[in-house]
Amino acid sequence: MAAKKTNAARILDQMGIHYSIAEYQVDEADLSATHVADIIGQSPDIIFKTLVARGEKKGIAVFIIPGGDELNLKAAAQAIGDKKVSMIQVKELMPLTGYIRGGCSPLGMKKNFPTYVHDSVLSYPEVYVSAGVRGMQLVISPKDLIRATNATTWKLID
DSSP: OOOOOOHHHHHHHHHTOOOEEEEOOOOTTOOOHHHHHHHHTOOTTSBEEEEEEEETTTEEEEEEEETTOOOOHHHHHHHHTOSOEEEOOHHHHHHHHSOOTTOOOSSSOSSOOOEEEEGGGGGSSOEEEEOSSTTEEEEEOHHHHHHHHTOEEEOOOO
């Protein structure tokens, strides 16, 4: 049975970018990327989660980081050239992006927000990102992910 096409998958199709889909059983009690990694039998290092934050002056930005990491707000602010960054509230996610928590893809948001992907993404031949619904991940090469999201790579600063 073929997976239902999501907007994120359709965007990749339109761009001629190769990807595959990994489907998994959703656990509503644990939507974390590390749990997804466990379910699909992959390292959390290659399951990249999509986080949405707000810069004090620069506004909304999207950060794609390894599943086991927390967003370093100081590094995020530095990446976007702002003094301060804070995570948006969960209730803002759907109105801003069109996606729900646990199913937020870096592709196909309501607006094209500035997007930053952690540079560790380049260490892997392919990575997983949300396809835009819970229970479905896109498996894609890092270079294609960067091209499709028009992302800037950045490094976490500890």
